[in-house]
Amino acid sequence: MTPRKTDFPLDQCRCHLETGPIVLVGSQWQTERNLMVMGWHMMLGFTPAHFGCLITAANHSHRLVRESRECTINIPTLELADAVVGVGNSDGDALDKFDAFGLTPASGKIVSAPLVEECYASFECRLVDDSQIDRHELFIWEIVKAHVDTSIDLPRTLHYRGHGRFMVAGDEIDRSADFRVQNL
């Protein structure tokens, strides 16, 4: 079933990205588009919502996001595992990954890079700091628009453990009663 995503507050993006799921990076430059699977990322700020990720020069997406200075970050869940494994094990210069793995490109509000319709959360990003690309292959983005299906309270996200194994997000524990208010 296609998620029903609506506008989501930028300063809350961490609630979906801090848990460390693998994500699908959407990119577009001129007539080329691509998707890649990526697990090396982190939040770098609440407001603005800064986000860092590593995309090596060996990835077809590297040139596309570097030239366009845009991308989308899309969070898949367990039912998309086949597509995730397919995207991660094919070459963007040899095929269109949306077509090949049954994913639907959707238009963003701000960036030209495609969102992934089937993902429950999608974030539009603009490059704000390119200074660490050559040194660490680290792209630093500002999330400028967030789309989340908030009806999905416990998304079964995928977390990569290496060697073809994924941890699937499990139960939740709510310890908010033990938190200081300013830490919530």
Next chain:
Amino acid sequence: MTPRKTDFPLDQCRCHLETGPIVLVGSQWQTERNLMVMGWHMMLGFTPAHFGCLITAANHSHRLVRESRECTINIPTLELADAVVGVGNSDGDALDKFDAFGLTPASGKIVSAPLVEECYASFECRLVDDSQIDRHELFIWEIVKAHVDTSIDLPRTLHYRGHGRFMVAGDEIDRSADFRVQNL
């Protein structure tokens, strides 16, 4: 039960950190030591095993790791949730967090910062790039020694969702049969 950690290959650290668990950062500078909970981190390389994390200047640990240029990264699991919540909701300048929350400091092989005995995985880190601390509060470390209890195949790590809620690591799916060999 105390984990039985042994030497672990540095180029495999990603298997434990890439899933995005919250970690306990151990620090020591002169006579001061501290622990903090941290969820904004990412792998930045296999060999050397580079790792980035955000530690704001508001954290008591910031000065300790900046001065000592060392830290330890320790991964707790579900049975340590009380200690994690305690560490995350107290001040390192007001109490010793090891004593206060029943955690045992252990000696590293290379760095002076304390490891957390009760965590199933601990990594000794040296600062290799301080250039992004002032700009992004981003510390870039090299993991120089890794200790993991490999008898724990599916660690029930904690992944922060904000607002006092943690996702607990769930089941695993093994898709290695669908991976290209070079991607494993």
